[in-house]
Amino acid sequence: MGGINLNESGLDFVRQVFVTFGGNTTVLTLFLLSVLYLALKGKKEERYVFVTTAVFLAFTVYNPFAVKYILGKLGMVNVYYRFFWILPMVLTIGYACTKVVGGQKKGWRRYLTAAALAAVICFGGNSVLAGGLPKLPDNQYKMPDDLLAVCTVLHEEAGEGTVRVVFEPDFNLIVRQYDASFELVLDRDMVLTYQGSNTVSTDALTEQEIEDETKILQIITQMDLSLDQKEFYRSLREMNAEYIVLSSSSAAVSYVETAGCIPVREVEGHIIFRVEEK
């Protein structure tokens, strides 16, 4: 999980995940300070919400022994960070700041205190607006325009009904969110595993499927174009691929064409190939 392994980290696992959860920010420090402040200065109700619950969680699900000997057995280590969602960090920091501001006399003191606290959070945090506000999306679907164009052309070529297509990994991940009439030859988890992910599994695939998809991925990701073209074409046929979509600039274009796939259309920087039955 995020490069942290329970077996290797042992009892330090919880701390490492906590630090990773907080990222390279001061949010964790602000949270702990907020809890301390509310423990010392808070009313009973505030101590109940912000302190009692944090202490309860510290002794239970954040207890390193419980994690190592119980959660580990339940197979929940990879998603352990989700337990930190239970800790109301955002609320606690916000509430503590509000209480500090409220403790000032009304007027310029409150504004100054609020501005100072906000500045501490901003400068110590990692802003989602670091790159500025997002510009308006390409279209109402918030998908690349070239994807929409490719899908339209594929339907023109293939006609009605479902069609099995090989897409490059970036399109493979998003195309069915736009148009589920395309059946994907490449399984999402297979693509992610091929790209190095260790958080997904290809257990649902047969060995033959893994072998065929690996060969296809080897070519379309331009990882290794030394594969025998007949092998590549055989894998396409085994997986019942009907079309392949590649970027026009891909080094795999000439390979795929030489292997026997027929280029049918070029659209918005992509070439659509038809896989013929040989």
Next chain:
Amino acid sequence: MITLLKMPALFLGMLAVFCCLGSFFIRENRYESGHLGETVLFGFIAYYFLFELISVPMMVLGAKLHLLAWVWAAVVAVLVIASICLHLGMWREWGKRSGGFWRGKTAAFYVMLVLIGIQLYFVAALQENGSADAAYYVGSVTTNLATDSISSFDPYTGKALDFFNIRYVFSMYPAANAVLCRLTGLHPLVVTKVILCMMTVVLSYLVYAQIGKALLKEKQMVWVLLCFISVVNLNFHTIFSNASFLLTRGYEGKAVLCNIILPFLFYLGLRMYQEKNGKRVWLLFFMTGVAAIDLTMSSMMTVPVAMSAVILPNLVRKKRWGQSGLYLLAVLPCVLVLGVYLLGVRGILQIPVVR
């Protein structure tokens, strides 16, 4: 053009439905009226609680999506009409009070509106397609729609499934979104990545507002609280944080879990501590457990822990040992689902897809 009209209509329509469903939890003679935000939140929980109860049996029995959509539309219509008829007095009172809402608002209120407005724009405009989980959450919606089925096809590839994916089987959030798409004619990407992302932001801040109202003496400070929460959310961008899920992955059930459900459980725990809501709070805990599962299977681990964190200290503090049974009932839905999940991943239990 029609899409541009349908989008706000769906957004406001959903809020209105939540309001109507939530009104069944409010009693004018026993509860302070005027808690519109709380009513919307109760209604949100009731919506997904009911959807889970109706959709899971239909899914297991192989019902088509269009049938689920009609059934759900009928159920919601009946409840909305009932709410309007039974609570006309309350609606009239809220209508009268709404005119005075804008009076006397401080600078903090307007700063809050700007900050939340920035977040709403951000989630609506963000075109980020690198999330592998979106291939499931949004892919499931389009798959359900394209095949007129409920979770019977692999969202990643479109292949027909022989067994339901045990990792997601009880999470009907994609099916609920598919129903919305079916009823409104809007594309899944518009519903999930624009409308529901914005809805998640609005409901999240509604929860925080309720917590603030319950704790802060000076009511105008609630706006200050929401301002600070906004600042933290905008600056807590890490790979795993709830703020990141809120602003970059709001269409996922996990985002709703960590930004609405879990804070809402804290709110319920606080109300229990303050002796508000009476026995109704137990019903809300139970319904939240079921609604949480409907949204995401991640709830099966986190929600029982969160409930324990807010309930058990209450029971110990007030020595209400007799209510331990109610506590066990509240966590039961999630624990049962966890049990089914563990049996499923070990290959002991599989639920076949009926066609």
